[in-house]
Amino acid sequence: ARHDAMEIPSCSEGTRTQLIEDVCAWAESKSSPPVFFLSGVAGSGKSTVAKTVCSRLESKGLLGSSFFCSRRMTPEQRNVRSIIPTLVYHLSLRAPSFAAEVRKALETNPGSETAVLEQQFRVLIGAPAKAAFTGDTALVMVIDALDECDDIEATFNFLSIVLREIPRLNLKVLATSRPEPRIRDKFGEPGSQLLRLQDIDSxxxxxxxxxxxxxxxxxxxxxxxxxxxxxxxxxxxxxxxxxxxxxxxxx
Known part of the structure; x- marks a missing residue:
C-alpha cells in the first residue's frame, strides 16, 4: 500500500528533524548512492520516518512511488511479489511518459507482470525508466518494512535485483527494515548508503x-x-x- 493509505502517524513536529533532513539531502544529491537503507529494531520508528520522508519528498516533487509492507494488513502487503507492480502503477500515475513505456513493454512482453522478479523489474521498471526518466533529477521509490514480507529468500533476491539494476537508472530507492540476517547481508553493499537508527546519538x-x-x-x-x-x-x-x-x- 502507498504511504498515504497506511494508518501510520507522521513524525511529530520538531522530532527526527536531522534524520529527515539527511534522508532528503540524499534524495536531492546528484552524487549520492542510488540506494539508501534505513535500519532499526522493532519500535524504533522506521515506518513513521518513512511516511514523513514520503510526504516531504512528495512536496518537493521527488516521490516516484511507495510501498509499505505489513504483516497485519492484507496478504498482498506481506508478499514481496506485490512490490514491483505497485511501484510501477504509482510511477505510471506520476509520469505519463513512464506509463506509455510500460504499455509498450507489456505489449512486447505479455505476462511480465506475473513473471519472476528479475524479469518483472527489468521489463516493467528498468526499460521504461531508461526511456522516460532522462532528466537531472531522480525520483525516489520508498519501500518500508521489508522484514515484514513472508518469503525472506524472495526478499533477499529482490534486494539483490534492486542493488544491481537501480544504479543503471535515473531512480533512487529508500528501503527500511529491521536488521534481519538475510536482509542485513545486503546493507552497505556497493551503490548503497546505510543509516542505522541505533547509531544515532542517545x-x-x-x-x-x-x-x-x-x-x-x-x-x-x-x-x-x-x-x-x-x-x-x-x-x-x-x-x-x-x-x-x-x-x-x-x-
Whole structure:
C-alpha cells in the first residue's frame, strides 16, 4: 500500500528533524548512492520516518512511488511479489511518459507482470525508466518494512535485483527494515548508503522522545505530567518511540 493509505502517524513536529533532513539531502544529491537503507529494531520508528520522508519528498516533487509492507494488513502487503507492480502503477500515475513505456513493454512482453522478479523489474521498471526518466533529477521509490514480507529468500533476491539494476537508472530507492540476517547481508553493499537508527546519538533520540511526549501530553492540565514524570517516561522508553507512543495512548 502507498504511504498515504497506511494508518501510520507522521513524525511529530520538531522530532527526527536531522534524520529527515539527511534522508532528503540524499534524495536531492546528484552524487549520492542510488540506494539508501534505513535500519532499526522493532519500535524504533522506521515506518513513521518513512511516511514523513514520503510526504516531504512528495512536496518537493521527488516521490516516484511507495510501498509499505505489513504483516497485519492484507496478504498482498506481506508478499514481496506485490512490490514491483505497485511501484510501477504509482510511477505510471506520476509520469505519463513512464506509463506509455510500460504499455509498450507489456505489449512486447505479455505476462511480465506475473513473471519472476528479475524479469518483472527489468521489463516493467528498468526499460521504461531508461526511456522516460532522462532528466537531472531522480525520483525516489520508498519501500518500508521489508522484514515484514513472508518469503525472506524472495526478499533477499529482490534486494539483490534492486542493488544491481537501480544504479543503471535515473531512480533512487529508500528501503527500511529491521536488521534481519538475510536482509542485513545486503546493507552497505556497493551503490548503497546505510543509516542505522541505533547509531544515532542517545541524547538526540531522547530529546526527540521528550519533545514528542511533551506535545502529546500537553492536553492535560494542572501541571500534569510534571517534567519529572516526562523524564521518567523518556528513561523507560530506552530509545524506542513505540514505548512513548503506547504510553501516550494509555493515559
Amino acid at each position: 541524547d538526540i533520540v531522547e530529546a526527540d522522545i521528550r519533545e514528542y511526549l511533551t506535545k502529546e501530553l500537553s492536553r492535560f492540565q494542572d501541571n500534569w505530567p510534571s517534567p519529572r514524570d516526562i523524564e521518567a517516561l523518556v528513561s523507560r522508553s530506552q530509545r524506542l518511540f513505540i514505548y512513548a507512543a503506547t504510553a501516550c495512548r494509555y493515559v
